[in-house]
Amino acid sequence: MAEDVRAEMVSTVYQVVVAEGDEVQEGDTLVILESMKMEIPVLAEVPGTVTSLGVTVGDVIQQGDLIAVIS
Numbered sequence: 001m002a003e004d005v006r007a008e009m010v011s012t013v014y015q016v017v018v019a020e021g022d023e024v025q026e027g028d029t030l031v032i033l034e035s036m037k038m039e040i041p042v043l044a045e046v047p048g049t050v051t052s053l054g055v056t057v058g059d060v061i062q063q064g065d066l067i068a069v070i071s
Contacts, residue, residue: 003046005068011035013059018068022050030068031055046070 011033018030024044033040047070054066061067 001071002051003048003070004066005030005042005044005070007033007042007061007063007065007067009033009035009040010060010062011040013055013057013061014039016053016055016057018050018053020050020053024048024050024070033061042067044070 013031014034015032018024025047026044028044029041030044031042033042049071050068051071052069054068055061
């Protein structure tokens with residue numbers, strides 16, 4: 001089953017740590033967001049393969065926007 005990873009707040013994508021096809025474990029950092037000069041890591045909540053990335057560095061994302069899909 002696929003797990004959607006979505007933004008919890010308005011922020012800017014500071015760094016993309018994984019690529020499509022990468023294997024991740026629960027707790028691995030997927031991307032780092034920046035909001036109000038704070039860096040916020042977005043972690044995988046399930047183990048699996050990153051099947052889709054919906055962001056690139058510099059993107060401004062809104063709450064609920066799709067960051068990645070893990071299958």
